[in-house]
Amino acid sequence: MASQHEPGDSDSGVGADAGRLARQLAFLLEADRLKQVERQTAIIGGSRRENTAEHSWHLGLFALVLAEHADEPVDMARVVAMVLVHDLVEIDAGDTFAYDETGYETKAAREQAAADRLFGLLPDGQGGQLRALWEEHEAAVTADARFANALDRLQPVLLNHAAGTDAPWVRHGITYEQIVRRNAVIADGSQALWAEAHDRIAEAVREGWVANDGAGPAPG
Amino acid sequence: MASQHEPGDSDSGVGADAGRLARQLAFLLEADRLKQVERQTAIIGGSRRENTAEHSWHLGLFALVLAEHADEPVDMARVVAMVLVHDLVEIDAGDTFAYDETGYETKAAREQAAADRLFGLLPDGQGGQLRALWEEHEAAVTADARFANALDRLQPVLLNHAAGTDAPWVRHGITYEQIVRRNAVIADGSQALWAEAHDRIAEAVREGWVANDGAGPAPG
DSSP states (O other): OOOEEOTTOSOSSHHHHHHHHHHHHHHHHHHGGGGGOEEEEEOTTSSSEEEHHHHHHHHHHHHHHHGGGOSSOEEHHHHHHHHHHTTTTHHHHOOOOTTOHHHHHHHHHHHHHHHHHHHTTSOHHHHHHHHHHHHHHHHTOSHHHHHHHHHHHHHHHHHHHHHGGGSHHHHTTOBHHHHHHHHTTHHHHOHHHHHHHHHHHHHHHHTTSSBOOSSSOOOO | OOOEEOTTOSOSSHHHHHHHHHHHHHHHHHHGGGGGOEEEEEOTTSSSEEEHHHHHHHHHHHHHHHGGGOSSOEEHHHHHHHHHHTTTTHHHHOOOOTTOHHHHHHHHHHHHHHHHHHHTTSOHHHHHHHHHHHHHHHHTOSHHHHHHHHHHHHHHHHHHHHHGGGSHHHHTTOBHHHHHHHHTTHHHHOHHHHHHHHHHHHHHHHTTSSBOOSSSOOOO
């Protein structure tokens, strides 16, 4: 992803450029629908659930502020771009609750079809670039993607901890062991951020919000 | 803003780093409140108003997709970072409607106080960096800031055009001349994007959604 943009980077010719811009604007208007995809997590204060568009903004801010805590060198600009597009497929595929095992069986196929349609709205080269960034995030192999994934897990842990007894953890009866199994990948991106996340999960057990299935810290 | 981040960029010493990380997380949780700031613009479909957090995400996506249309070279990563933080001050200062002249008289003072408090939550160097990015956006002098401002005006024009008779333009009786006066700065960042915006404003006049005060295109 080139970060420096010179005027006229796009296809030559006014006609080609007008068609290109029309496709880009159509994609950006379609992307607006991500504001209607609801997540399980509530916003701070608990007045309503978070939507995926504002979640993605929040992760962009996390990347800007927390990049120094990545355990391997990361390209902050790529991480920011990755988190901004990482959930676009939910426009068609919906949000799959992190602890919904049945939903996860069909998630990959639903999201590939969504990626075909959504990134396909863009001019070919550009759609391919953004799709590659999304695929990289999904694969979670590169340092940038592992750190982006860490932020994507850390953010709901912080919001759920702040929600206390109103957290989806509590509503759905999720246990300490399930939470740790889901979120331990934060450590693949940042040991420091995983320590912060684990502190909050442990506190949720001590407070009695989350059941300890034998493996976790004793309730206080 | 350095884009490449090496592990250990932050202050040396575990104690210093823990305090630094605590401040960063406190800032990120406080930033969550931007999800509760309502704008005049409605999301596509019109089911509710847009909030400033999801607006900021949308602008980040605009920057990723439209950077090639900037009339001067821009650093896409800086533009993305700028739009992600450009409205954070609305957590304290609220959103000032674009056509509210009374609100605009006190806007600058309210927003400076908000910037003091919010960016002050971060470790000093980092808070200063993000605040500088916000100040640069407000001043709209650099090429990056002019382009970021262009996107910030273009996005609501697209949503308002899509809303037809439900647009805030219509609700508040804003005229063609007022809309053009407000949005012509898009041309300072991109002539191509201003042409697209103006096409939609002109259509709003032709459709009879917006009054033509003599200067605009004739209603159809």
